Amino acid sequence: MFRYNLSLALASLQQRPGLTFLVILTLAIGLGLYTTVQTMAFYNSSVPVAHKSENLFLIQVDSREASAEPITEQVSMVDTTYKDAMNLQQWQIPGVTTSLNWNTNGVINVLDNNVPAIRSEILATNSHFFSMFETPFIYGSGWGSEEDSSGAGVIVISRAMNDRLFGGENSVGQLLRIDTLNLKVIGVMADWTITRRFYDRSFAPGYLHEFFVPYRFALNNDLPRNARFNCWSVETQDNPQFRTENLQRLLNSECSWISFWAEIPDQQLATYQTQLGNYIESQKALGRFPREPQMYVTHLQDQVNYYGNRNGYINTFKMISRLFFAVCLLNAVSILLAKFIRQSREVSLRRALGARKTTIIYQYVLEVVLIGFMGGLLGILVSKIGLWGMLNIRLYAVDYTITAQSIAHQYQLNWLLIGEAFLTSILCALLVSLYPIWRVCNISPATQLKAE
Amino acid sequence: MLKMENVSKIYRTELIETHALRKVDLHIKAGEFVAITGPSGSGKTTFLNLAGLLETFEEGDYYLDGENVRGMNDNQLSDLRNEKIGFIFQSFNLLADLPLYQNIEVPLRYRGLSQADRKQRVEQALETVGLASRAKHLPTQLSGGQQQRVAIARAIAGEPKFLLADEPTGNLDSLMAQQVMELLEKINQSGTTIIMVTHDDKLARRAHRNIQIFDGQVSDLEYSVADDIVKRA
Ligand SMILES: Nc1ncnc2c1ncn2[C@@H]1O[C@H](COP(=O)(O)OP(=O)(O)OP(=O)(O)O)[C@@H](O)[C@H]1O
Numbered sequence: 294m295f296r297y298n299l300s301l302a303l304a305s306l307q308q309r310p311g312l313t314f315l316v317i318l319t320l321a322i323g324l325g326l327y328t329t330v331q332t333m334a335f336y337n338s339s340v341p342v343a344h345k346s347e348n349l350f351l352i353q354v355d356s357r358e359a360s361a362e363p364i365t366e367q368v369s370m371v372d373t374t375y376k377d378a379m380n381l382q383q384w385q386i387p388g389v390t391t392s393l394n395w396n397t398n399g400v401i402n403v404l405d406n407n408v409p410a411i412r413s414e415i416l417a418t419n420s421h422f423f424s425m426f427e428t429p430f431i432y433g434s435g436w437g438s439e440e441d442s443s444g445a446g447v448i449v450i451s452r453a454m455n456d457r458l459f460g461g462e463n464s465v466g467q468l469l470r471i472d473t474l475n476l477k478v479i480g481v482m483a484d485w486t487i488t489r490r491f492y493d494r495s496f497a498p499g500y501l502h503e504f505f506v507p508y509r510f511a512l513n514n515d516l517p518r519n520a521r522f523n524c525w526s527v528e529t530q531d532n533p534q535f536r537t538e539n540l541q542r543l544l545n546s547e548c549s550w551i552s553f554w555a556e557i558p559d560q561q562l563a564t565y566q567t568q569l570g571n572y573i574e575s576q577k578a579l580g581r582f583p584r585e586p587q588m589y590v591t592h593l594q595d596q597v598n599y600y601g602n603r604n605g606y607i608n609t610f611k612m613i614s615r616l617f618f619a620v621c622l623l624n625a626v627s628i629l630l631a632k633f634i635r636q637s638r639e640v641s642l643r644r645a646l647g648a649r650k651t652t653i654i655y656q657y658v659l660e661v662v663l664i665g666f667m668g669g670l671l672g673i674l675v676s677k678i679g680l681w682g683m684l685n686i687r688l689y690a691v692d693y694t695i696t697a698q699s700i701a702h703q704y705q706l707n708w709l710l711i712g713e714a715f716l717t718s719i720l721c722a723l724l725v726s727l728y729p730i731w732r733v734c735n736i737s738p739a740t741q742l743k744a745e
Numbered sequence: 746m747l748k749m750e751n752v753s754k755i756y757r758t759e760l761i762e763t764h765a766l767r768k769v770d771l772h773i774k775a776g777e778f779v780a781i782t783g784p785s786g787s788g789k790t791t792f793l794n795l796a797g798l799l800e801t802f803e804e805g806d807y808y809l810d811g812e813n814v815r816g817m818n819d820n821q822l823s824d825l826r827n828e829k830i831g832f833i834f835q836s837f838n839l840l841a842d843l844p845l846y847q848n849i850e851v852p853l854r855y856r857g858l859s860q861a862d863r864k865q866r867v868e869q870a871l872e873t874v875g876l877a878s879r880a881k882h883l884p885t886q887l888s889g890g891q892q893q894r895v896a897i898a899r900a901i902a903g904e905p906k907f908l909l910a911d912e913p914t915g916n917l918d919s920l921m922a923q924q925v926m927e928l929l930e931k932i933n934q935s936g937t938t939i940i941m942v943t944h945d946d947k948l949a950r951r952a953h954r955n956i957q958i959f960d961g962q963v964s965d966l967e968y969s970v971a972d973d974i975v976k977r978a
């Protein structure tokens with residue numbers, strides 16, 4: 294019976310090819326837009342280093358002066374002071390590793406005079422950055438704890454920059470300059486397809502750092518500090534320009550400006566939190582932390598969820614695409630109804646000749662599944678075009694300050710999304726056909742067979 | 746056999762109730778050839794629809810081949826229709842885009858017969874109606890009379906016990922009507938019970954038994970031989 298019904302379903306698809314195509318197209322356009330937005334939302338809320346995103350914590354303690362405004366939300370809490378970052382990274386808790394970072398910048402140039410110099414952001418960080426956040430490498434690797442303490446001139450660069458500066462060759466061991474400082478390339482990162490720059494708390498979509506140097510190197514050479522300093526008022530009275538000057542004073546100050554991360558296994562979390570509480574108390578005894586003790590140990594997953602839900606324009610798009618999809622589906626109902634009702638006479642004849650109502654339903658469900666499948670195929674094509682359009686809108690919106698290559702992965706369908714689109718298509722096709730099928734299977738055999 | 750006891754059918758629309766059949770009591774024996782006549786709108790088609798399980802009825806009992814069909818669900822009725830009943834319509838009702846073979850095959854498909862079984866039955870049915878060489882033709886390539894013979898082939902391919910025909914010759918000229926009638930008689934002789942609605946007295950009279958429906962009521966008509974002679978004259 295399956296084969297017979299399938300052949301009837303196929304014949305029915307071909308019977309009014311115009312109508313069939315119209316249903317498929319309606320479904321595909323609605324689905325295409327929906328999938329486009331779903332894809333963007335997917336990347337928007339996709340979690341970097343997902344498999345341990347609940348073990349990677351941003352550590353924040355409230356080191357501000359007594360008169361500061363109260364803070365009730367993790368996102369508003371200040372970063373970490375240099376003092377605290379140094380103290381916290383001393384802790385020896387089994388399984389716990391920590392990483393810190395801040396933004397710097399410089400003019401990058403290589404020995405080859407044919408390659409133009411580039412002004413670029415640089416991330417100052419420690420060796421654990423690469424292992425904690427699992428950055429992929431094509432050549433070499435990150436540096437080790439030795440460079441962390443010595444501040445040796447080593448640098449990790451992105452694949453894009455390796456292409457640009459070294460023509461894509463394995464550049465490990467090659468020399469590179471930040472302004473006039475010599476550094477040796479120690480690793481070349483593969484494309485790190487994370488959707489948000491989470492590690493410096495900016496959660497900026499798209500842009501990743503292209504250069505990474507040991508933070509000790511940045512300090513030793515007084516590279517600029519592109520940070521937001523949160524200082525006690527006594528420390529900023531004389532406008533100290535911490536970005537480029539007064540490094541030693543900054544390091545000794547109560548200004549917070551460093552992102553501090555800890556990877557903590559589940560079983561150590563309670564220990565870590567207790568120890569952090571004790572730390573605040575012990576520092577209080579030294580005259581620091583004048584406020585009520587307040588700390589945040591927030592895992593990456595929570596932070597991503599926060600930014601994902603807050604993305605207003607994606608949410609608006611989501612709503613519009615759902616509405617549009619619903620309108621398309623309603624439209625599909627009426628086209629299907631027209632298509633099926635045309636076959637009333639044939640259906641009633643088949644019923645008279647012994648087809649059960651359920652057999653008729655079976656036949657039409659098969660037809661609808663085929664329609665859903667083709668709608669899915671075409672819809673995926675439409676969404677590919679949609680995503681291409683969105684990528685270009687995005688590039689236009691940022692004035693082409695980023696390359697298409699660096700964000701293209703956020704506008705790419707993956708198998709999960711494709712599978713979801715197919716399932717959605719088939720389920721929606723079945724949904725919209727409920728009424729038309731109900732109508733067609735309830736056609737009374739008697740009334741349709743009378744003489745014309 | 747086919748037996749109705751006290752069967753009534755009422756059509757209700759917003760404005761009126763039509764008593765299409767009123768308390769029908771009828772017993773048709775296996776192998777009979779019954780002709781039904783009556784004025785237009787008297788309920789003939791309604792009767793065939795009930796007999797053929799295409800419509801349900803409000804009151805009474807209906808035994809088809811010994812089984813009371815009252816209260817049967819759609820699946821049971823569909824299966825019964827498929828196995829026991831063949832329909833012939835005034836307007837043929839062939840599927841225009843299917844070749845004859847596939848048209849005749851439809852009821853056999855729904856019965857779930859194997860391909861070999863289907864082939865054998867379709868070929869035999871085509872043979873019976875004299876269109877064996879036309880299996881691959883489309884209905885539109887045939888004359889009206891031939892189309893009706895295809896419809897008959899479809900009706901008998903499943904070897905049903907009952908053949909219900911609603912004015913099978915209504916759309917045909919007298920010569921073709923003649924051929925169709927002969928075909929039906931041949932089929933009846935091989936044991937199939939036939940119930941045929943017709944407006945044609947001459948054809949009606951060739952049946953074993955004449956039933957008249959008048960305003961929803963069924964009664965047997967007895968022709969006297971004298972009557973016959975008078976009418977023929
Ligand atoms: N589906 C329906 N809804 C409402 N009334 C109906 C329906 N089918 C038939 N009728 C009514 O029932 C009565 C009997 O109709 P039926 O078709 O059985 O007559 P008939 O004897 O076959 O007539 P004809 O010789 O013209 O074919 C008529 O009054 C008709 O109007």
Ligand SMILES: [Mg+2]
Nearest residue numbers: 789790791911
């Ligand atoms: Mg009629």
